[in-house]
Structures are given as structure tokens and as C-alpha cells.
Amino acid sequence: MNSIALDIQNVIKIYNNGFKALDNVSFQVFKGEFFGLSGPNGAGKTTLISSIASLSNPTSGSIHVLGYDTQKDSNHSKMNLGVVPQELVFDPFFTVKEVLSYQSGYYGIKNNDQWIEEILEQLGLLSKINDNTRSLSGGMKRRLMVAQALVHKPPVIILDEPTAGVDVELRQSLWVFIKKLNQQGHTIILTTHYLEEAEQLCDRIAFMKKGQLIALDETEKLLAVDEQIHVSFTCHENISPLIAHFNYQHEKNKWSFELNNYAQVEHLLHIINTNQVTISNLGIMEKDLEQVFLSLIQ
Ligand code: ADP
Numbered sequence: 001m002n003s004i005a006l007d008i009q010n011v012i013k014i015y016n017n018g019f020k021a022l023d024n025v026s027f028q029v030f031k032g033e034f035f036g037l038s039g040p041n042g043a044g045k046t047t048l049i050s051s052i053a054s055l056s057n058p059t060s061g062s063i064h065v066l067g068y069d070t071q072k073d074s075n076h077s078k079m080n081l082g083v084v085p086q087e088l089v090f091d092p093f094f095t096v097k098e099v100l101s102y103q104s105g106y107y108g109i110k111n112n113d114q115w116i117e118e119i120l121e122q123l124g125l126l127s128k129i130n131d132n133t134r135s136l137s138g139g140m141k142r143r144l145m146v147a148q149a150l151v152h153k154p155p156v157i158i159l160d161e162p163t164a165g166v167d168v169e170l171r172q173s174l175w176v177f178i179k180k181l182n183q184q185g186h187t188i189i190l191t192t193h194y195l196e197e198a199e200q201l202c203d204r205i206a207f208m209k210k211g212q213l214i215a216l217d218e219t220e221k222l223l224a225v226d227e228q229i230h231v232s233f234t235c236h237e238n239i240s241p242l243i244a245h246f247n248y249q250h251e252k253n254k255w256s257f258e259l260n261n262y263a264q265v266e267h268l269l270h271i272i273n274t275n276q277v278t279i280s281n282l283g284i285m286e287k288d289l290e291q292v293f294l295s296l297i298q
Contacts, residue, residue: 175197
């Protein structure tokens with residue numbers, strides 16, 4: 001059985017003004033994966049998601065959602081896909097239930113009340129089912145966007161910065177729900193600026209920059225690549241002869257080291273101690289995804 005949920009091959013997107021927003025992007029997301037897509041603003045993430053959602057066509061290349069071509073067979077690819085977009089857009093005259101019923105109708109699904117109520121329950125919105133969307137708070141509107149993307153029980157779910165501007169509590173409850181969907185077999189693709197979130201949730205993470213895919217690996221491996229320990233301190237003496245065998249940089253009185261393990265940290269501090277060198281502002285920091293990301297985008 002084919003295990004690929006999303007297949008992106010050589011996708012190029014050149015906007016009408018000649019700007020190349022996607023520059024030969026290729027990668028695959030496996031069924032059941034929790035996949036992260038990250039990168040700085042302007043990297044091309046939204047452009048890529050629009051192409052996956054058949055909202056805009058790539059200039060060249062192909063995208064398949066569960067085997068369905070997003071350009072040639074967009075009806076099928078859309079049926080298999082639920083996208084939670086960044087911006088909040090609702091018709092202010094409809095109730096929560098109406099929004100979700102109309103959305104179901106759009107996918108040709110009738111009598112969807114049971115599922116609609118279940119999603120609203122899971123998202124803590126059931127008590128608002130008959131409320132007008134304009135009366136909802138920002139966080140509730142965000143949850144309704146998630147509900148809207150799920151009315152047709154799509155096997156592949158894309159969340160575009162779903163927790164941007166959302167309070168911590170909602171973020172947590174949203175993740176409990178999304179994780180549950182993932183455990184039930186849904187493939188989740190998440191774009192996020194919160195790398196801590198990506199680190200905790202995603203099996204693999206892709207980084208984009210200037211329209212290109214610059215890294216893609218298992219989250220653990222991405223973190224392991226830069227498993228260095230960063231040590232820095234201030235020292236007014238010239239300690240270069242003492243530390244020649246370490247990987248270090250120094251500028252004025254600030255010395256910084258990239259060490260591979262804590263034995264090296266100990267060794268360094270031992271040298272400092274035994275030579276009675278005076279240091280201050282000692283900082284020891286392990287790399288996290290944020291730093292991997294920063295070193296990638298630099
Ligand atoms: P991201 O979501 O990673 O922030 P986007 O996909 O929104 O990146 O944008 C990628 C690049 O494409 C940006 O430089 C943006 O200005 C440009 N871009 C986006 N939409 C258009 C458009 N309709 N016409 C021209 N350029 C665009």
C-alpha cells in the first residue's frame with residue numbers, strides 16, 4: 001500500500017510580477033505523520049500551502065494529496081484535505097452550526113450534525129453552537145476555523161500557524177485535540193513559528209528559506225546535528241594558548257565555545273581553574289530547535 005500522504009515534486013511558483021516564491025521544492029509526507037513546516041517570513045510556506053489546497057497553481061511541478069493531483073484532480077485532492085488557514089474569515093450573519101453545515105454541504109455531506117457536535121465538543125465550542133460567529137472571541141473564531149477544516153473528516157490536515165496570537169490555554173487544548181486526530185491516523189502538517197511546539201509535536205520538520213527547502217529531517221536528528229553545547233564567558237586575559245585545541249571564537253573580552261559534550265565543558269573549566277584565570281558571565285547553553293533554525297537561516 002502506498003504510504004505517501006503528500007507528494008510534492010519539483011514545484012516552482014513564479015507570481016505574475018515575476019517573483020519566484022517557490023524554487024524547485026520537493027518532499028513527501030508519509031501517512032500518519034505529524035510533519036512540521038518552518039522557515040522565516042517570506043520563505044514560501046503560504047504559497048506552498050495554497051498550491052497544496054488547489055487555491056493557486058504552481059508554475060511547474062506537481063503535488064499529489066493521497067495520490068490525487070491537486071491540479072488535474074482537485075475535487076478528490078480537496079476531499080482528502082482540510083486546511084486551517086491563518087486568517088479568520090466568516091460570514092458574520094451565520095451561526096456556528098450554520099457555518100459548519102454549509103461547509104459540510106460544500107463537500108456534499110448531508111446530516112453531519114453528529115460529527116459537527118463532536119468536533120465542537122472536542123474544541124470546547126459546543127455551548128456556542130447556536131451563537132452568531134460575530135459574537136465569538138478571537139480564540140473561539142480560531143477554533144471554529146479548525147472545526148470548519150474538519151467537517152469532511154479529511155485524512156490529511158494542514159494547520160497554517162494555528163496558534164499564532166492564541167493564548168496558552170487554547171494552544172494546549174488545541175494540541176491535545178490535534179494529537180488525538182494524529183493518533184487516530186490523520187496526517188498532520190503544521191506550519192509554526194513556535195519552534196518549541198514543532199519540537200514537541202513533529203516527527204519530522206522541513207525548513208524553507210527563500211522559496212527553497214533547506215533542511216528536512218527527523219526532529220531528533222535535526223536537534224542531534226547541532227548537539228553542541230555553547231559555552232561563553234568574559235575574560236580579560238589572553239587565554240588563546242591554553243585553549244588552542246577547543247573550537248572557539250573570541251571578540252574583545254568575550255569568548256565562546258562550541259563543545260560536543262559535557263566532558264569537554266568540564267575539561268575547559270578545569271583548564272580555566274587550574275591556570276587561575278578569572279572569568280565572569282559564564283553561560284552554558286544546549287542547542288534547541290530555535291538555534292538549529294537560526295543557524296540554518298543565517
Ligand atoms: P511565508 O508564508 O513563508 O511567509 P509566502 O508564501 O507568504 O511566505 O511568501 C513568499 C514570497 O512570495 C514573499 O516574498 C511574498 O512577498 C511573495 N508573494 C506572496 N504572494 C505574492 C503574490 N500574490 N504576488 C507576488 N509575490 C507574492
